[in-house]
Amino acid sequence: MRAVWLREFGGPERLLAAETPDPSAGPGQVVVAVEFANVTFVETQLRAGTGPFPVRLPTIPGNGVGGVVAEVGPEVDPALRGRRVVTSTGGAGGYADRVAVDADGLVAVPDELPMESAVALLADGRTALLLLETAGVHPGERILVEAAAGGVGSLLVQLAGAAGATVVAVAGGDRKVALARDLGADLAVDYSTADWPARVRAGVGGIDVVFDGVGGTVGRSAFDLLDRGGRMVSFGLSSGSWTQVPDEVARERGVTVVRSLTRSPEQLRELTRRALAEAAAGRLRPVIGQRFPLDRAADAHAAIQSRRTVGKTLLDAGRPTGTRPDR
Structure with a gap:
């Protein structure tokens, strides 16, 4: 698979795409074929080594993705295969075209909602x-x-x-x-x-x-x-x-x-479901200001740091390198 690695803290140029072995689904897990990955301001801080919590290197950044369940592991309902979902990754692994995640964390995407809108709402909506x-x-x-x-x-x-x-x-x-x-x-x-x-x-x-x-x-x-x-x-x-x-x-x-917002994981997933339902019904519109190909994660980070972005910034795992980002 293609993934973006951070091996040294520093500027956006430290984010480098490389071919990486595919993940496999362990017990209670699924593999999601990623269509879009969320990019956040906090991730630019983590990349620089100045974030609010420690990061162990090397790592594949990214804490939110959306796509289709491509593989199910032991102890997981086989019917999940092929489902459109969004999910958090547990803090890392999202800047890739495949990621293994816990099946319990999946949130189904309504049929009428585009995947990019669902990913834009995964963290920000809740x-x-x-x-x-x-x-x-x-x-x-x-x-x-x-x-x-x-x-x-x-x-x-x-x-x-x-x-x-x-x-x-x-x-x-x-x-x-x-x-x-x-x-x-x-x-x-x-x-x-x-x-x-x-x-x-x-x-x-x-x-x-x-x-x-x-x-x-x-x-x-x-x-x-x-x-x-x-x-x-x-x-x-x-x-x-x-x-x-x-x-x-x-x-x-x-x-x-x-100064503190705490909820259980299930409560957070329910908030995500509510946000997706509101968007599917046309009552909430996520603003996606920028989309970059996966290989250009460094450009996405640079754009966020420059303060020239609006709304949400996404990585498109299916877009070939060299295409122009949305502005």
Whole structure:
């Protein structure tokens, strides 16, 4: 099979494609013939050696894939062979055209949903639903979504709007602001401008809920916009650092800050099923901004690091090297 290896930490050029022995399905496992693999910002950090958890080298990166079950191992229902599925890989192995995974982790893809949309929703869909559930969004509340043109943010804009909230989208650059507006944001502002918090206040007043996917100074400015009784749910640090809000400051402001989102594996799979069902019914649209051939995983990482990507970035395991990426 073809796989992308990381043998040394460093820049995107450290990701190198190579022919690799095919995996086999052990007890309780299946082999998935991969059509698309998910690429995340955290994976760019892990590749650089600066991620939130340790990585043992050499490794094939990638924690989310979608495709067709090609092989079933012992103790697995043979009827799974040929099923369209998405699944997490357990942290590694996704940047390849075949991967062995636990059968218990498979999530069936509805027939009417394209595989690329299902992979785009595998992690981001369940995260967005979990964030909305954790924050307890109510109709009429003012919701601020950071990184609103990203994979999770673009879904939060749609879900919060569908919940009856007034949605304030915060994103970097005109292209991303325009996308957030197209997704239904009531107000969209560019956080690369110094006066963006004042523009939010002028537009909607205070904020009831902040979904903090950026961290750093952007996250802190968003926190300062919260009214008493507001909630901030921190789930990302695309700025490179978490939002720093001392507990005593949050208490004085009467604001709840949530920094940990924990659910069981089965609960996470159920959230994924819900996200896929919403998309299949046409009520949720994942934004796939970029697709790269598997062999060009390095280009996918470079694009994410450059901050020029929108929505989700995918690796196409069936696309030949040399074809142009989607823009």
